[in-house]
Amino acid sequence: MELAFYASGLVAVLATLRVITSTNPIHALLYLIVSLLAVAMVFFALGAPFAGALEVIVYAGAIMVLFVFVVMMLNLKETVTAQERAWLGPRTWAGPSLLAAVLLVVLIAVLWRGDIGRVIAGDTLTAQAVGTVLFGPWLLVVELAAVLLLAALVTASHVGRSASRPPDDGSDGA
Amino acid sequence: MSGSTPAFVALAAAMAQALAILVGVVLLAAVMTVVERRLLGLWQDRHGPNRVGPAGSLQLVADMIKILFKEDWIPPFADRPLFVLAPVIAMASLLLSFMIIPLTPTWGVADWHIGLLFFFAMAGINVYAVLLGGWSSGNKYALLGAMRATAQTLSYEVFMGLSLMGVVALAGSFNLREIVAAQQGLWFIVPQFLGFCTFLVAGVAVTHRHPFDQPEAEQELADGYHIEYSGMKFGMFFIGEYIGMVLVSALIVTLFFGGWLGPWLPPFAWFALKTGALLVLFVLLRAALPRPRHDHVMSFGWRVCLPLTLINLLVTGAAILWLSPATD
């Protein structure tokens, strides 16, 4: 289990690096998908297959599909690749990398000194257990998230409606 | 690992079983391509392909030889790595889903408690095959086909997942073995009839089978997302479609028709019989129903099927709560 965890973690990190450095947008998105799949594998390795499956279904299977879908529609040409390459110059990435490096050092220091006390065991968390926890102690959070999503849904439906044409009630066929 | 420990023998047996299921599924999908043509001929008052071998039995061999020796062409304007990757995803993601399906009480590859979720994950990954194949071809028809396929698959996967939640709630598990075991008294098609209807529609739509094959509508898109594919790459898309068909049939059997359960016959015979009947239904759908317009497909999915599944889920949940003894 440990080997699986570290291997998929490595894949996730490498794929994410390629997301940043890749000049072709579609290829970058593909690396992002690989990265998400690797994170899902990390969840599997940690004994949370429910979270891993949801990660694949929701992130890799639905959200990233929309990303790829939109980027495909943009009809990207060679100029985009050139632009990406220009953005990858040291002047652009040096600052953010430096700041991120500071954060990394802090993170490592905290991890090094603090006793996490967690080891990677093969214990499996079942879907039932996740559900019990979600709808037990965390019921309020789940309900709030649901309300938030509902608001987003209503907004999207309102924004996406075309004002000029009355909504098609589908009566011209079914 | 020493050669003949019980663990090793068990491992080898499991591997052999998995390999047998894999080969069996691929072969069944390949055979379905010919069976479908014969059945279509039957329902269209024709004979269908019956020239190669006795009663057309070797047609499959002829098709395979043809498709293997075709020129495997990659267009110069295509995005090479993605162009090669797409058919692999198409076939592999659906084949992987067969891991979770129990064929008999003893046969099956994986026995996971997240079984059904794994199928949804693989169905989600499968979208990329069409999406990347359509985009990397560098062809407008292919891109339009990929657009349609993505929109359609995403829309129908939403309620495909929801339509099975009633089954999951009744069985109390995502594990397909436990779901089959829970149908000992009554097949789930009776209490979950709405879920069955919507899952059937969603299954047809997600595998791009007729009448939901707008992504590859010949008349409008000249074959949609796999227009630039030839040779075995096209073959993988093609077989992938039939693997999807077999997969959805096997899933419907497992989830709604009691899997291997049945009197007199051995469990595998029941499973094969039920799956075969559903495969025939898939072909009958293709033979009988015309292709609706794409926006009708979308509005049917969102305005009819999604509310139906939500109602189904709500009623199922209420009924379970109503019938279960009070615990506190």
Add this chain to the structure above:
Amino acid sequence: MWTSLIPATWSQLRTLGMVFRHAFRRRETVNYPDEAVYLPPRFRGRIVLTRDPDGEERCVACNLCAVACPVDCIALEKGEAEDGRWYPSSFRINFSRCIYCGLCEEACPTSAIQLTPDFEMSEYRRQDLVYEKEDLLIDGPGKDHDYHFYKVAGLAIAGKDKGEARDEKPPRDVRTLLP
């Protein structure tokens, strides 16, 4: 949409049932090379040149068929026998161009050129589809059993002078004034 859901579903199911019942119908196609295809007697297929009941060629090389042909696939040359009869010294039909419209048959004044119920003319080489006179000429009278052009035509040939044809009066002597 919701009100039409039940009738629409019923309509789809009914379609499925009706199509399924076609499994027990008669096949509309035939296993062609194994089973012969029924061709009606007036089927327009391979073109032949027929002979009259006496066994002579009917074609008089009038070229009407070649003129009538919309795709110009007929080519022939006139020859004249010693007895005064006209005949085609060569007759060529390019079947790779022929559209089997039958206009040549309609144009023919002597029932010589006829279309027959036969379509099995495939060749591997296009040149083999050019039929010469010896390929076209058959030994029988075809569909028109009794017609004999020279027996009814006014043309003088050896053994039949003017005025001796069927239903023909002797030629009038234009130099006399007597009725």
